Amino acid sequence: MNNHYPQNESFRAALKTRYRVANIWQGIFIFALLVSLISLTALIYNVMDGAFGYVAFEYKKDPATFTSTPVENLSKEELLVVLKSNLSAGAYKKLDNEQPMLNRSRADLYSLFLERLVQLDIKQIWSLTDSIFHSAEIKAEAAQKYPKAKLEFRSWLTPQFLSSPMSSKAGFAGVRTAILGSLWLVGIALLFALPIGAGAAIYLQEYAPKNWLTKIIQTNINNLAGVPSIVYGMLGLAIFVRALETFTSGVLFGVTDSNGRTILSAGLTMGVLTLPLIIINAQEAIKAVPDSLRQAAYGVGATKWQTIWHFVLPNSIAGILTGSILALSRALGETAPLIIVGASTFISVDPSSPFSKFTALPIQIYQWTTRAQPEFHAIAAGAILALLILLLTLNATAVLLRNRLQRKY
């Protein structure tokens, strides 16, 4: 055979070129990685920049006019007494109707004290970057513009922020209602979509004959996973809010003061939205169960159902759960379908049943970012942080579940 390969010098030259091409590609990949890292850093910076910083605020009335002891040391009962004696009877009754005063936490009462009595007023806020690099100027500016105001460096994401209900004043607004709403939504969606999704996946993987009909169904499921979420919103509005109103409003169960725009409708909408993803993920998990295991079971005379129940399900449940949780974390960030289904933008009552009105974290964030006052942008940043933490927790749970439940075969 003739030697058609380059020799010595020409081979070395060619090799150099080959390495050069390889290096160029490697550079492109590193560049791509850098771009995504920079984007992610910018995102985190943006959120952090808003969520922390100096704030100048002043009290309209001195706390000392209401109580002789420092407010920080007051117990819940003492705060209740102070509130009752200083608020007008009507205002107190209104608050009591929203949520009985006796059942409220100390933190709640404390923020009521600040909001209603001393009337804390935020004058100006500064971003984290400014707060760090121009702190002297900020102090000078604050002292000059608001001589009566206090300047304080604060985080907008505080335990108080997480545990307070909605308020029209940024300094007192919290995300408790929104977080609870989001958790209800996710819970309802999970309860609805997990059994149905897993069931559909089992049928498709284990039972469905391999024919054109199955192929069409499979293709449709794959495509549905890519349908824009707003379309699911329309679907939820038409079916859960309108067509099934008697059910979703709770009228069927004796709830009277409600329409179809309940947390149940929204949860079901979220469920439908995540269903295709859950089915696809569950199918993958079931596919990952080795065929040799099924054959082993059939080999000792097991029926199909015994095989599925004893081997396919236990060995895929970790994957199914993880897949579902990851699908739900996508739903957690959805805003558009919730707006269509009818999330309330201002609500300070925690959801207490599937038939409650509701709001959710993304709705809250969306609503705050549309406000003109800069302090609302700050609490929006705080809420975004809360949402990110919630998402990370969910994903971490998924990873933990997978590691805990996963079997090796």
Next chain:
Amino acid sequence: MIRKTFEHEIQQVKDDVLLLGSMVEHAIIGSVEALKKRDIKASEKLIADDREVNKKRFEIENQLMILIATQQPMAHDLRLLASTMEIISELERMGDYAKGIANINIRMGEETLLKPLIDIPRMAQIGADMLHRALTAFVNEDVEAAKSIPVEDDEVDALYNQIYRELMLFVIQDPKTIERANWLLWVAHNLERVADRVTNICERTVFIATGEMVEIKNSDEEFWKGQKNS
């Protein structure tokens, strides 16, 4: 066709068997030749050469064992290797017969031959010829040839019977010739056995080619039948 290496080594073994065969052929012809000429030196050389025959036989046997151990022969290959093992042992025994004839020549010392050798060289010639063709049949796995060669054993048996009767006549006429007659009878007997062992080789060849283990001709039976009739 795959297994080229194996086929090549089988060919090598067959070539070695042919070589061993030709060494034995020369020994048979040579031993009778030396006896005829009463050439003690030639006989001594033949005895020394027999060691080469034995050496060659062990060489082939070792090669066969290696092939069986490493190639896991099956069916035809297995029959070939196992039968070759048998054939080289037959060849070595034939070499021993030639050595036996050379020994007789040496032990006869100064004694002269009882009679001029005519039939005994013929027996040797026929035996060596049969052996040559039997080995050719073995290498080519020629069933037809392998089945026809043993028939010629009859001729060898007839010659042996003739020599036997002739020598008996000498002994009856003059009992003092008994020792010298006995020498020659032993030589003829050895040559008769050579032809018998050729028959065995032919039987193996048929087995290699067909897988049938057939007794082509029970030479011993024929031989003793001949004795009884005389």
Next chain:
Amino acid sequence: MPNNQSEYAIETKNLFIFYGAYAAVSEVNIKIEKRKITAIIGPSGCGKSTLLRSFNRMNDFVPSSYVTGEILLHGRNLYDKNVDPVQVRRKIGMVFQKPNPFPKSIYENVSWGAKINGFKGNMDELVEQSLRGAALWDEVKDKLKKSAYELSGGQQQRLCIARTIAIQPDIILMDEPASALDPISTLRIEELMQELKKNYTIIIVTHNMQQAARVSDYTVMMMIDDKRSGGVIEFDDTKKIFTRPKDRRTEDYVTGRFG
């Protein structure tokens, strides 16, 4: 051909196995003897495994596969409309190519098949018997609660055999049971097969001709024809197949000149 007056363990009559329109195995007429080891050999893709898997209806799981002709067990066709494949697999156990114990304890691996098939006797006894039957008891008796995955490959395969004999089948099918094992484990499985054949009929598919020669009493030689369909070309005493086969193609195959 094995000529024995006794009833056969399995008998096939004009058996064809199809995948869609394509006949993977054609016209098989063999009679498998009881309490003997029958090996099925042949080059890759000749339908050995397909034939083996038709004996306990494992091919049912392959979409579009179907069978014509008959496979008779106790005179009944396994593919009759009113025969339940689960019932067939209960009577004809199977050991697979790669050891595939259940992801359960050693004890449960053996007891599970018995449990789902409604075994009413003493389970501990059954587990011990089966593990003894698979020559594994002494190695695992102190760790029955441990996961089956802690065992070595060879031990796992013997556990799979124990699990199969626990459901007390008539016939054990083995699909290249030692192909994933080291030589020592392979020999142990082969020794075990000799013990097992006292009570069971064993049919084994193997790529390893020496193995077929060592363990089996009868050998089925399969080959693909010019229509790419597998068929039996020779079925005889193993000793004959490996010393003087009748068919030229068998000769070529066992001497390693084909395949």
